[in-house]
Amino acid sequence: MDKTPPPAFHSSQAPEPVGLYPHARRVGNLLFLSGVGPRERGVTEIPGVTLDAAGNISSYDIEAQCHSVFKNVRHILEEAGSAWENLVDVTVFLTNMKADFQTYNRLYAQYFQDCQPCRTTVEVNALPTPIAIELKCIATI
Known part of the structure; x- marks a missing residue:
């Protein structure tokens, strides 16, 4: 049995991970993204x-x-060889559902108007950095 892990991907444009994990990992024709927040690469x-x-x-x-x-x-997605339109599942973590869901939902509808992946939105107590939203995504390649 081959114990080689599926290929990991590190983006040159997305924010640096805050731990030991890749931005994404490809398994077959699926791309699994680690949690993605609003931070920007190289900026505090x-x-x-x-x-x-x-x-x-x-x-x-x-x-x-x-x-x-x-x-x-x-x-x-694009650096890993996929595309926005290939998203099939999105899990969204918000730290304040009551205050932020309406704005988030409006913007989500604009970005995902033509691409409508499955979606789950949950409220969490906190995220690893001082942010209010994080996405966990799965896409096809």
């Missing part, structure tokens, strides 16, 4: 996030974070 500031002196979120703009997350997902 997070789009749409204002931090206080202690590094806690003092305010955030969910719209700016959504645009940045969708851009990062697109970068990973």
Whole structure:
């Protein structure tokens, strides 16, 4: 039995992972993306996030974070040989469903108007970095 793991992919445009994991891993004709947030590669500031002196979120703009997350997902997909239109499943993690779902849902509808993958949206207590949204995606290649 071959114990070689499926090919891992690291994007040159998406934000650096915050742990030991690839941006994506290909298995057959499927591409599994690790969680993708709104951070930008090589930059410490997070789009749409204002931090206080202690590094806690003092305010955030969910719209700016959504645009940045969708851009990062697109970068990973395209660099790995897939495309936005090939998304088949998206899991969305929000840290404040009550405050952010309406804006997120409106923007999601704009980005996914022609491509409608399965979707699950859940609220989580926190994410690994001071962000309000993260996407976990599966696409075909």
